[in-house]
Amino acid sequence: MAIRYELIKKCKQTGARLGRVHTPHGSFDTPAFMPVGTQASVKGMSPDELKKVDAQIILSNTYHLMLRPGSDIVRESGGLHGFMNWDRPVLTDSGGFQVFSLGGLRSIKEEGVTFKSHVDGSKHFISPEVAMQIQNDLGADIIMAFDECIPYPCGHDYAKKSLERTTRWAERCKQAHKNTEKQALFGIVQGGVYKDLRVQSANELLELDFPGYAIGGLSVGEPAEDMYAMLECTVPLLPEDRPRYLMGVGSPDYLIEGAIRGIDMFDCVLPTRIGRNGTVMTSRGRLIVRDAKYARDFSPMDPECGCYACTNFTRAYIRHLLKVNEVLGIRLTTWHNLSFLLNLMKNVRKAIIEDRLGDFRNSFLGTMGKKW
Amino acid sequence: MAIRYELIKKCKQTGARLGRVHTPHGSFDTPAFMPVGTQASVKGMSPDELKKVDAQIILSNTYHLMLRPGSDIVRESGGLHGFMNWDRPVLTDSGGFQVFSLGGLRSIKEEGVTFKSHVDGSKHFISPEVAMQIQNDLGADIIMAFDECIPYPCGHDYAKKSLERTTRWAERCKQAHKNTEKQALFGIVQGGVYKDLRVQSANELLELDFPGYAIGGLSVGEPAEDMYAMLECTVPLLPEDRPRYLMGVGSPDYLIEGAIRGIDMFDCVLPTRIGRNGTVMTSRGRLIVRDAKYARDFSPMDPECGCYACTNFTRAYIRHLLKVNEVLGIRLTTWHNLSFLLNLMKNVRKAIIEDRLGDFRNSFLGTMGKKW
Numbered sequence: 001m002a003i004r005y006e007l008i009k010k011c012k013q014t015g016a017r018l019g020r021v022h023t024p025h026g027s028f029d030t031p032a033f034m035p036v037g038t039q040a041s042v043k044g045m046s047p048d049e050l051k052k053v054d055a056q057i058i059l060s061n062t063y064h065l066m067l068r069p070g071s072d073i074v075r076e077s078g079g080l081h082g083f084m085n086w087d088r089p090v091l092t093d094s095g096g097f098q099v100f101s102l103g104g105l106r107s108i109k110e111e112g113v114t115f116k117s118h119v120d121g122s123k124h125f126i127s128p129e130v131a132m133q134i135q136n137d138l139g140a141d142i143i144m145a146f147d148e149c150i151p152y153p154c155g156h157d158y159a160k161k162s163l164e165r166t167t168r169w170a171e172r173c174k175q176a177h178k179n180t181e182k183q184a185l186f187g188i189v190q191g192g193v194y195k196d197l198r199v200q201s202a203n204e205l206l207e208l209d210f211p212g213y214a215i216g217g218l219s220v221g222e223p224a225e226d227m228y229a230m231l232e233c234t235v236p237l238l239p240e241d242r243p244r245y246l247m248g249v250g251s252p253d254y255l256i257e258g259a260i261r262g263i264d265m266f267d268c269v270l271p272t273r274i275g276r277n278g279t280v281m282t283s284r285g286r287l288i289v290r291d292a293k294y295a296r297d298f299s300p301m302d303p304e305c306g307c308y309a310c311t312n313f314t315r316a317y318i319r320h321l322l323k324v325n326e327v328l329g330i331r332l333t334t335w336h337n338l339s340f341l342l343n344l345m346k347n348v349r350k351a352i353i354e355d356r357l358g359d360f361r362n363s364f365l366g367t368m369g370k371k372w
Numbered sequence: 373m374a375i376r377y378e379l380i381k382k383c384k385q386t387g388a389r390l391g392r393v394h395t396p397h398g399s400f401d402t403p404a405f406m407p408v409g410t411q412a413s414v415k416g417m418s419p420d421e422l423k424k425v426d427a428q429i430i431l432s433n434t435y436h437l438m439l440r441p442g443s444d445i446v447r448e449s450g451g452l453h454g455f456m457n458w459d460r461p462v463l464t465d466s467g468g469f470q471v472f473s474l475g476g477l478r479s480i481k482e483e484g485v486t487f488k489s490h491v492d493g494s495k496h497f498i499s500p501e502v503a504m505q506i507q508n509d510l511g512a513d514i515i516m517a518f519d520e521c522i523p524y525p526c527g528h529d530y531a532k533k534s535l536e537r538t539t540r541w542a543e544r545c546k547q548a549h550k551n552t553e554k555q556a557l558f559g560i561v562q563g564g565v566y567k568d569l570r571v572q573s574a575n576e577l578l579e580l581d582f583p584g585y586a587i588g589g590l591s592v593g594e595p596a597e598d599m600y601a602m603l604e605c606t607v608p609l610l611p612e613d614r615p616r617y618l619m620g621v622g623s624p625d626y627l628i629e630g631a632i633r634g635i636d637m638f639d640c641v642l643p644t645r646i647g648r649n650g651t652v653m654t655s656r657g658r659l660i661v662r663d664a665k666y667a668r669d670f671s672p673m674d675p676e677c678g679c680y681a682c683t684n685f686t687r688a689y690i691r692h693l694l695k696v697n698e699v700l701g702i703r704l705t706t707w708h709n710l711s712f713l714l715n716l717m718k719n720v721r722k723a724i725i726e727d728r729l730g731d732f733r734n735s736f737l738g739t740m741g742k743k744w
Contacts (some may be wrong), residue, residue: 039692039696043699069692077688083688083689085689316441316445316455320411320412324436324440327702327703331418
């Protein structure tokens with residue numbers, strides 16, 4: 001097996017899991033947040049800076065990399081690790097989510113999905129086999145089965161048909177995956193917001209015996225209660241000795257609530273995307289540092305933060321940089337947001353060790369209110 | 373006096389000067405190249421990275437900072453040093469060059485220049501007194517007199533009238549400068565490509581006794597021979613114990629030829645600007661790393677360079693980043709170009725110490741051809 005999940009302990013207060021995933025490129029602590037490097041770069045950050053904010057694993061996107069530069073170039077460069085000069089673990093998604101959210105004029109058939117590139121309109125095709133070939137080229141430590149990510153809302157009938165196809169696709173992915181020694185293939189539980197379908201999907205995928213399981217199709221617009229309900233009916237079905245990955249989730253409240261429900265891994269563009277828009281997460285909630293009211297504010301973005309941005313630069317300076325489109329501005333907001341979220345995960349892990357993750361949640365979310 | 377120029381030695385082969393300028397924020401070695409931080413940021417670089425590439429002094433622009441964020445905010449932030457978190461020397465220009473190159477619908481009168489902002493079309497006025505007030509707010513170690521930068525080509529009559537006004541403005545700047553203990557005001561020799569006017573301008577400014585002298589209005593389109601001729605008739609008139617600054621010059625050949633003609637300081641957006649366009653300076657000449665032919669080139673941008681970009685990333689990766697507009701791409705090309713030019717200046721200084729700057733020029737320009 002390419003990876004191994006080590007369960008270190010469970011929080012007595014919540015049941016949240018503290019663990020470690022061992023991969024061919026080293027280990028990462030769980031619950032883990034994975035910064036997103038869509039196009040083989042976490043926007044604005046260098047690999048060294050990612051290490052400074054303590055990113056232990058990053059994610060990159062099959063859909064974008066198949067279009068540019070093409071997976072063959074990444075393969076010839078030594079895979080994503082060589083291409084990016086990143087020696088820690090990497091996870092790639094399957095392209096499924098982007099095909100359904102970015103690709104134009106899709107045609108979904110049993111064989112696979114034909115779509116138009118968002119870059120130049122050219123026609124492309126992804127099937128389970130293509131997704132595996134590309135991800136084998138990219139060489140990530142963890143790769144994802146090709147799935148259909150249904151929109152929200154979606155009727156029960158279509159959600160059921162879709163998850164059953166996702167199961168068939170998962171089986172084909174397993175067959176097509178060529179590098180099982182060095183790359184662990186995760187199955188993705190689908191089923192929309194329907195408990196019976198989530199259970200069906202999980203049970204079908206469990207029979208295929210994947211080294212890890214993701215929960216997909218959430219955080220796509222459904223109420224938080226629905227997401228939590230889906231986790232509560234799915235996670236208990238998943239094997240204790242495999243990592244569980246909640247895809248596309250990255251707001252502080254979701255990260256904590258996900259961990260409490262037994263999730264080990266998360267990813268989201270939230271910290272990098274809102275950073276580029278001039279918004280930062282702080283110990284006092286969200287702060288739109290781009291706002292005019294910070295023009296003369298010579299305090300750090302987050303007075304309680306010890307990151308490079310907060311220990312060296314003022315809100316006034318960062319606001320100026322953002323207003324005049326200086327790259328350093330988005331570098332600093334991105335740096336801080338990643339630092340903030342990765343530090344949050346450290347605090348979550350610490351709270352699990354000390355059996356007080358419930359208290360931590362109440363205290364953290366109490367301070368923050370619903371500002372996320 | 374705010375600054376002191378220390379002449380360490382002259383190159384026996386060329387007469388080029390090795391020196392050091394002592395300022396309230398430390399010293400810098402000359403001949404020096406100053407990276408340009410137009411809007412209080414050297415595009416793409418953090419202050420720490422500027423130190424890593426050995427930038428000993430940087431330049432920032434009065435015109436841009438008076439528009440955004442406004443010099444009062446910079447002053448309240450502790451001047452540019454505090455605002456940017458840069459503790460080494462800073463030089464600000466007077467706004468003159470930008471008013472004439474960027475500002476729309478100018479009206480030039482004896483009192484000063486009225487222009488429209490390139491940002492929002494709003495109307496602004498800069499006079500010698502305004503330029504001094506703003507630069508006193510910005511707090512740079514070296515500040516520049518407000519001058520008229522004439523276009524190329526320009527007739528002798530206008531060039532003469534203009535330089536004489538520039539002299540009168542220089543005198544007003546000297547009168548208006550409020551912080552002579554901590555900020556050294558340089559006069560700017562003008563006169564177009566006319567030797568008699570350069571001599572006239574230099575002599576007029578010498579009477580005003582500035583702590584340093586700049587040569588402006590060159591590298592604006594005139595042939596290289598004209599620039600060299602202007603340096604050759606001007607520099608010998610300037611005092612040995614004051615630094616000499618050739619404004620807006622930054623290509624490797626001009627830097628070397630300028631040093632040979634007795635120049636101590638240079639600045640230019642060239643390395644940062646061409647870097648953002650995907651072009652890098654290398655030991656083998658210019659390289660357009662954005663070109664398709666580097667898509668599968670897994671060698672460094674410059675195999676002889678030891679900078680962060682060249683020791684960690686391939687042409688193929690950097691080309692990909694540039695093609696897909698990832699910020700890390702322009703960060704790496706900028707980093708390399710600044711590293712290359714600042715390293716060139718180190719080599720120039722070393723060649724002066726060893727009395728072989730002429731040999732160094734022949735060897736360097738011979739290798740590079742006319743590719744700059």
